[in-house]
Amino acid sequence: MPHDVDVIGIDASKKDDTHGRRSAPSLDVLEAVWTTEPVARHEGRHYTFPAAHIGPKPLQRLRPPIYLSGFAPASRRRVARRADGVLPVAVPVRGSAFDPAAVIDQPLREVRRLAEAEGRDPAGIDAILRINPTTESTVPEIADIILRTGDETDVDHVFVDFVHLADQGVDQALELLRQTMELSR
Incomplete structure (x- = not known):
């Protein structure tokens, strides 16, 4: 079974912290999806998507842990x-x-x-x-x-x-x- 970083195209053997640099934008995207409606458009180095209605929202407030x-x-x-x-x-x-x-x-x-x-x-x-x-x-x-x-x-x-x-x-x-x-x- 491939490692998670291999599936998303990250060379885990490199010491360039690509995985780490994707983490903050990933958390930003998750928080936007979980807490805003409609989800604002996002354009970033690693993730880009248009404004959208995404649901259902988590029951936990403000977001899941x-x-x-x-x-x-x-x-x-x-x-x-x-x-x-x-x-x-x-x-x-x-x-x-x-x-x-x-x-x-x-x-x-x-x-x-x-x-x-x-x-x-x-x-x-x-x-x-x-x-x-x-x-x-x-x-x-x-x-x-x-x-x-x-x-x-x-x-x-x-x-x-x-x-x-x-x-x-x-x-x-x-x-x-x-x-x-x-x-x-």
Whole structure:
């Protein structure tokens, strides 16, 4: 399965931050679509569209919460300026210990510090842990990450992203999910 940036024509191997430079205009477009009617015309380097009626609008006011990954310094600054939270990622790898402080606490502290420097309330920034299992990941490893996140951090939400297991089929992904939920209750 191709990576998201490959699908939209970005060479992820380049260190030119093309992905990052598209993020702010993407957020501008989403906010316009979610909050204005009709949506104003937009002409930009990466996105152009005419004024249009776009619906339905989200039920959340003013908009749905926005969570962005924050791996690089520039992306953490972007989270601090524009997002409601950060999406740290855990990849269960056999024989490797999950470190909640390194994966969740440190990035969240950094983003909150940056948000405060931007004049935002740091308490308004939270995190949702994304777990990306691979074909090598085991159910006990995934469940351990979920349980330790709940026990050792302030994070209340975790989601398991099965995108890297898509080639395994829906039935296998659902079975992995069922087993993970059973072990992590």
